[in-house]
Structure formats: C-alpha cells, structure tokens
Amino acid sequence: MSTLSIDGHDVFLPGILPTTQKVVGPAVSCESPRTDATLGILDEALFPVSIRHVAGRGRGFFATRDIQAGETVFRAVPLAWAISEDWMKNTCWWCFAYNSRRGHPIKAMDVSATSSTLAMGNPQASKKRGGATAAKNGSRPSANRYKGVFCSLECHQTAISAHGGQEKWDGYLALLSAMEDEIQMHGSQIARSNKAREKTELCSSTLPDSSQLRAAAVELESMLSSESGEKRVVSNYPDADFDPDDLTDDQLGEWISAVWNTITEYGLFSDYMPDSSERELTRLIANQLCLSDALSTDRDSAISTTDWQTEMVASSAADRDIAPLEALFHVKSNETEVLRASICQMQLVPTSLDGCISTPATIAPIRLPWHPSPAQILQSQWSSSFQAAAGSYSLLARAWERTSNKLGVLSHARFRGVYYREKANSFGIWDPPTDVLQPATLTDGTSYDEREWVGFSIYPTAVYFNHSCAPNVSKLRHGRTMNFVSNQSVHSGEELFISYGSVTDAVSERRDRLRDHFFFECACERCIAESSIQLCTLDGEI
C-alpha cells in the first residue's frame, strides 16, 4: 500500500498489484492512442485509402484516388465479438450466420459446467467426472451451461483454434458461464437495490449538504481505519470555483485512476447490475481478453508502426479472419470524454446553504488533487455511464476470479483500457447484413426496421472511418468480414465517411444520439448546414 502526502493530506494509492501476481495478455492501458501521423498510405494496390489527421475529428480515412460508386474501399475482420442475448442460439458464433427459426446444429458446451450440472442431479457422478478436475483447478464449477452454437463443424473448429485450442476455448466458455452465474445469483437482489438507488436519486432534495457529506465520509473512514488498524483514506476537499475544463487529459486521467482505485478497493458499485447492452459489452470484453491471451501472451504494445501497418494491411486481406491484437492499441479510448461529461453531470458538494445544488465543486486543478473517499463516491450522483462501467467491471472481475487460475489478474486499468476502446468503436452485427441508407435500396425487399441486431464486434483496423449524416461509404458484412463500399463517386483527397446510426432523424435528434452514444458533437457538413438553417428559422421567429 502506498501513500503520498499532498498539502499535508495523506493520499491513498491502492490498487498497485503485488509483483508476485501474474498479469497475462497485452498491456492495454489507458494511455492515449498513438497518434500515427505516419500511418499514411496503407497499400494502394489493395485499398485506395490513407489515414490522415483532420482538424476537429482526429484521424480519418481519405481517398488516395478518384473512387467510383460501388468500389470496396476497405475491408476488415473482427478482433472480438459477442452475440446478443436474444439470439445466442440462432447466430453462429464464428461466421455470424443467423437462423431465426431453427437455430444452429452444432452446440459447444462449457465442460466445466457439465460437472456441476451433474452435481445438482447426481453428486456421485459429479465427484467421479468433473468435481475432481474443478477442485484440482481451484475453480468453482458453474451452475450455468454456456453453449456456443455454430452453423457448421468447420466454423466450430476454426473458433476453437482462434481461441488458442480446446483448453482456452473451454476457459472462455467457463468465464461466460461464471458471468451467467453472477447475473443469476445477484440479479434479483441487485435489481432491488438498483431500484432503491434510483428512488434516492430521484429525490435530489434529500442529497446531503456538505457538512453531512463530510461527516459521513469521516465516519466511514474511521470505521474502515479501525477495521484495518491503519488509516487508509484521507480525502481532501477541492476549491469551490473549479471548472473541469481547466483539467488537462493527463490530470483527469490521473484522477480517474485514483477514483477507480477507491472503487475497486472497497467494492463500490459491486451491487450494480449492468443492463443487457452493458452485459453484452462485458461479454465482448471477455471474448477480447480470452482471445488476446491466445493471440499474444508475451508481446507488449511496443510494436513498431511499420510492423503494425503491415499487419493491418495483411489482416484486411481475404485470408485473415481475425484482426491483429496490436490494432487495438491504436484505437482511441473514449474514457476522458465520457468522464468529462460525467463530471459536468455530477452533483457532488452543495456549495450554498440554501439547498441549491450547483455543478460540482470538484477537482482542484492541481497535481493530483482531490481524492474522493468511498463515502463521497457513493453519495455523489455519478453519471449512469460511470456506474455502468464500474458495474460491468465488477461483474466481469467476479466471474474472472472464479476462473483466475488460468487467466491471471484483471486489473481495472486493463479492463478500462479495453472497455473504453470498444464501447463507442464497435459495430453492430445486423441481419440482413447490408448497411443501407434508405429502406428502398434493399434489394430483397426487407425493410430497414426488420433487420435484427444479432450482436456486435470490434473491427479495430476500421475505426478510422469518421461519421457523417450524409455518408459516402456503406458497410456490407459478408460473414465475419466487413466490406466498406462507396455509395457514390468520391474525388481523390476527399474524406470517406460511414454513418454511426440512423441518418433519417432531425438534426437535433441525430446530434443528441451521437453525443449520448458516441460522446462527440457531430460536426459533419450536413449537421452544420441544417443547424444553421434551424438557427436562421429561430432568429426569424424572434
């Protein structure tokens, strides 16, 4: 346990892993993405695109020559994926083929679960078959049998080898089963406490004032120190006139890590059950962590840009069906954007005595500064996105622990490094698989609304497509492969855009949606044009 003294306050720095604990897999951390100004042209013979920086949008794909409508400008394969809860039995876990009526014939069961299923019906059989193995491994067998389904034996075998062989594949299914156990065991209890929490949050008038908050924090801290025999947390209080925009990303990042240390140390939010879409994201992360264990046990993130470029191009070639792990290191993490938005929403310390709660007097814009205590964190109104992240981590970490003898330690930094890269960068897997802009353009007569959302997946080499509400590129999925096809002619040097969602709504709805789901203010040409028209109309009315 480390402590640091700032302005006479002991600042608690927990969460540093003991060196004896093994951390496997890639060191994906919360560092900023590599800027890769040098990514440049990929391979013109293969794809007519380059990656360049563009003011206000970061990196983007640009045409390196004139492109005709209907040309494939890029192709990508996934690094990790998760099938939606609703269609687990109907969607092939490898090629994403969807069969809504009959499901798929090949079922791959979690073998660790077999023993516990037997245990429930026949303890003797359990002892003989699986119980001993589970005991030897030191892991608890799951009560839930997780079954992957496949449309063919070939898909089944390919998935197993992609995961690093039968043992690792079994480990992945065991992890999913353990998550399912956690969901079922804690589900109803957690739903009750979520409801109670919502109720409290609605009654914002019941928020404690600053002296109550301090008293609660001091009480909790003294309770914790008397339990552990040492003084563990001393929190300080920030200046009241603080503006979160004064913080640099690095300062904010430091503060976020400190908050996560407190959250994980005290198991805060461990009673928060993520909703079904968060649970799907958590499964995607589970898949990515298991796959990365198979893909690269010892490699760290220090791969050179040139090697990565070669890998990126190679992974887009037709014979690859899994993206290189290194590509994930280049994906932009959205953590600071999400948390900046949260801080603005946080109503933390009442600054006046008349009961009016103002936006937080929160973080002093200094070194590492305000270290909230568990009581402060629990009594603050964290944004739902923060609760969701902490709840997802807690769910995965509990399941992970049950299978941890194989998987190493899941630190919050490792989880966040993946979570905030995959959260707003994954693509939905839809059936029918064509990303069309107008329902009328569907050739098979299916309407856009009838498309089924069967899961989602991260295609880390394709995340450089920025969004436009009038995109010039459409996504066309062919099995696991995502093809990016121009839907109009594009001149050399122009940027290539896809759409991140429905483009048929009004400008304010589109922008709200992009802000809520993808954490950015859309600055596409169409939004700018339509919002200036809106402003003119408003002016006219006034």
Ligand SMILES: C[S@@+](CC[C@H](N)C(=O)[O-])C[C@H]1O[C@@H](n2cnc3c(N)ncnc32)[C@H](O)[C@@H]1O
């Ligand atoms: C999937 S990434 C696209 C690649 C990204 N530009 C990068 O450098 O990694 C999505 C991010 O790009 C930026 N972005 C994409 N489309 C945008 C748009 N229309 N207006 C403003 N920012 C956009 C936002 O920062 C968003 O969070």
